[in-house]
Amino acid sequence: MDLGLRGRTALVGGASAGLGRASAERLAGEGCRLALWSRGGEGLERAAEEIRRTYSVEVVTIAGDAAEPETAARVAAEATRALGQVDILVLNAGGPPTSDATQTDAAEWRRSFQLLAITPIELATLLLPGMRERGWGRIVAIMSSGVRQPSPELGYSSAGRSALQAWLKTIAPEVIANGVTVNGVLPGRLDTARVASLDRARAERAGTTPEEVRTKLEASIPAGRYGAPDELGAYVAWLCSDPARYQTGTFVPIDGGMLRALP
Ligand SMILES: NC(=O)c1ccc[n+]([C@@H]2O[C@H](COP(=O)([O-])OP(=O)(O)OC[C@H]3O[C@@H](n4cnc5c(N)ncnc54)[C@H](OP(=O)(O)O)[C@@H]3O)[C@@H](O)[C@H]2O)c1
Structure with missing residues (x-):
């Protein structure tokens, strides 16, 4: 199927690794020109070089910490300058720390809300007017199954992402008439560095090994395994596509059947 994305421009967050990189690769494979954003360094430049070489598309990089209040404005400006305009925005960055959800602290709440809610909301707010004027735009947020079913050690994550989800659901009906979805x-457990570090932390708390943690978790997933990042990246590309123009305000689990409740 032709996704109708050739020549579109995309700003992809957390794009040096994991789910962001997998999404960027799929968009590059569809012929998008890309701005890859993460905190920067060798990993980001390597990802850009590999994507350029594999897909023969223009790729620029932007370094910035999503947990810092001034980052969104700079990233939006740099991406617009480099690409001319941003048609597609993939909201994504690293996850917050794990904690005992009954023992959280105010400084980490501020950092986590900046990372998971304020920065993505500001970025989307800055890029939406151009999308609406041009009559075409896509915003896709990589969130977590935790917004539907919170896990005990990821309280910062579920709460911060739920704020973003509520805002996205609020704006979706406001902008669909302008061609913006x-x-x-909602990833469940996909095989990335983030999930490996969550498994290590859980193993430490339980006095077991990360391998045992993984085996147990895989047994609880109907698909019987962790997902591959591309299994989410492919769906992100679909959501960005032209044929997906009638799908908006949805939050779709990519979790091998892990969430059992009805939406
Ligand atoms: N994998 C899963 O199954 C799963 C499940 C639920 C939720 N999630 C969430 O989905 C998001 C992506 O997860 P992932 O598994 O792809 O993680 P990952 O493999 O650790 O990749 C995270 C990406 O985000 C970038 N990043 C980290 N902190 C950042 C910051 N403060 N500002 C800007 N960029 C930052 C990293 O690059 P740099 O180091 O270069 O900054 C990297 O490109 C995370 O928020 C994670 O919590 C993932």
Whole structure:
């Protein structure tokens, strides 16, 4: 199927690794020109070089910490300058720390809300007017199954992402008439560095090994395994596509059947 994305421009967050990189690769494979954003360094430049070489598309990089209040404005400006305009915005960055959800602290709440809610909301707010004027735009947020079913050690994550989800759901009906769709994906457990570090932390708390943690979790997923990042990246590309123009305000689990409740 032709996704109708050739020549579109995309700003992809958390794009040096994991789910962001997998999404960027799929968009590059569809012929998008890309701005890859993460905190920067060798990993980001390597990802850009590999994507350029594999897909023969223009790729620029932007370094910035999503947990810092001034980052969104700079990233929006740099991406617009480099690409001319931003048609597609993939909201994504690293996850917050784990904690005992009954023992959280105010400084980490501020950092986590900046990372998971304020920065993505500001970025989307800055880029939406151009999308609406041009009559075409896509916003896709990479969130977490935790917004539907919170896990005990990821309280910062579920709460911060739920704020973003509520805002995205609020704006989706406001902008669909201008050709802009707003959706999210909810990863369950996909095989990335982030999930490996969550497994290590859980193993430490339980006095077991990360391998045992993984085996147990895989047994609880109907698909019987962790997902591959591309299994989410492919769906992000679909949400960004032209044929997906009638899908908005949805938050779709990519979790091998892990969430058992009805939406
Ligand atoms: N994998 C899963 O199954 C899963 C499940 C639920 C939720 N999630 C969430 O989905 C998001 C992506 O997860 P992932 O598994 O792809 O993680 P990952 O493999 O650790 O990749 C995270 C990406 O975000 C960038 N990043 C980290 N902190 C950042 C910051 N403060 N500002 C800007 N960029 C930052 C990293 O690059 P740099 O180091 O270069 O900054 C990297 O490109 C995370 O928020 C994670 O919590 C993932």
